[in-house]
Amino acid sequence: MPEFLELHSKTSKVLRAAADAAVQRHGLRLGQDHLLAALWAEDGRTPGEIAAAVNVTTPAVTKLATRLAEAGLLERRPDPRDNRLVRLWLTPAGRALQVPIEAERQQLEDRITATLTKTERAHLLKALGKIHQALVDGP
Amino acid sequence: MPEFLELHSKTSKVLRAAADAAVQRHGLRLGQDHLLAALWAEDGRTPGEIAAAVNVTTPAVTKLATRLAEAGLLERRPDPRDNRLVRLWLTPAGRALQVPIEAERQQLEDRITATLTKTERAHLLKALGKIHQALVDGP
DNA sequence: CTGGGAACGTTAACCGGTAAACGATCTGCT
DNA sequence: AGCAGATCGTTTACCGGTTAACGTTCCCAG
Numbered sequence: 001m002p003e004f005l006e007l008h009s010k011t012s013k014v015l016r017a018a019a020d021a022a023v024q025r026h027g028l029r030l031g032q033d034h035l036l037a038a039l040w041a042e043d044g045r046t047p048g049e050i051a052a053a054v055n056v057t058t059p060a061v062t063k064l065a066t067r068l069a070e071a072g073l074l075e076r077r078p079d080p081r082d083n084r085l086v087r088l089w090l091t092p093a094g095r096a097l098q099v100p101i102e103a104e105r106q107q108l109e110d111r112i113t114a115t116l117t118k119t120e121r122a123h124l125l126k127a128l129g130k131i132h133q134a135l136v137d138g139p
Numbered sequence: 140m141p142e143f144l145e146l147h148s149k150t151s152k153v154l155r156a157a158a159d160a161a162v163q164r165h166g167l168r169l170g171q172d173h174l175l176a177a178l179w180a181e182d183g184r185t186p187g188e189i190a191a192a193v194n195v196t197t198p199a200v201t202k203l204a205t206r207l208a209e210a211g212l213l214e215r216r217p218d219p220r221d222n223r224l225v226r227l228w229l230t231p232a233g234r235a236l237q238v239p240i241e242a243e244r245q246q247l248e249d250r251i252t253a254t255l256t257k258t259e260r261a262h263l264l265k266a267l268g269k270i271h272q273a274l275v276d277g278p
Numbered sequence: 279c280t281g282g283g284a285a286c287g288t289t290a291a292c293c294g295g296t297a298a299a300c301g302a303t304c305t306g307c308t
Numbered sequence: 309a310g311c312a313g314a315t316c317g318t319t320t321a322c323c324g325g326t327t328a329a330c331g332t333t334c335c336c337a338g
Contacts, residue, residue: 121266
């Protein structure tokens with residue numbers, strides 16, 4: 001297997017596991033925090049808007065929303081002006097998770113970047129950005 | 140969301156999509172190629188060995204193996220000396236995929252690293268390696 | 279005003295992955 | 309020799325994600 005693909009895959013997997021563990025300490029599962037983050041940034045968005053913001057398909061959001069609603073972290077309410085739309089609203093419990101989850105996430109970021117010098121970190125971000133752009137542009 | 144985590148997540152997703160598309164052109168799904176790669180490197184391994192080599196749990200391998208067996212790419216055969224063990228053996232069809240899949244994978248790696256200079260690529264690999272190591276060592 | 283297309287969210291069917299429980303086999307110790 | 313514990317693959321039950329099909333609702337052209 002090519003060098004970068006191999007390394008990225010391994011890093012990705014262990015990073016995912018670390019993020020999952022961090023978020024799970026607060027009763028969430030990986031991905032659910034992203035949906036909540038979209039609502040922390042702006043409450044009352046629609047599933048479609050959230051899906052676009054989080055780079056996920058709409059069905060993924062509706063399933064996550066169902067679970068988060070069952071957990072009492074958000075509420076589904078119809079849009080008063082357009083009945084096709086559903087808007088997701090944070091409950092107090094959902095809003096209360098913002099500080100601890102964001103702290104957890106920052107702590108993980110710090111743990112990672114602590115192993116790098118400032119210039120290493122800058123180079124890494126630049127390279128990753130280039131790769132992301134190249135892939136988005138397509139072949 | 141912290142900067143590196145955000146960028147890595149996005150890059151990871153688009154990279155996964157690209158790899159999936161590449162491998163799907165040959166009738167495979169993402170992850171199945173990793174299992175096959177483990178057998179190309181050494182045929183007749185057990186699910187547990189493959190799981191360790193690919194950084195995946197054993198049940199994941201048995202499920203993939205079932206699908207690959209149904210597709211006629213590998214065979215399950217019992218170990219003659221230890222009846223607990225099952226060994227996975229490539230069929231000719233499974234072996235025939237090695238060249239095209241590896242080419243596809245190399246092409247993707249090239250497409251990615253083409254956007255980087257030699258030193259950028261070296262720095263990227265080094266930084267990713269550091270991060271991987273830091274996460275594996277744990278908190 | 280009315281019909282047809284567009285824009286939504288949801289559902290269903292998959293897939294890869296995990297953790298936990300299960301069942302069969304081997305092995306080491308007394 | 310025989311039993312207890314370790315080892316291994318599979319099954320089951322989840323979860324997040326995708327694509328495709330579906331049912332509503334809105335909106336606009338005729």
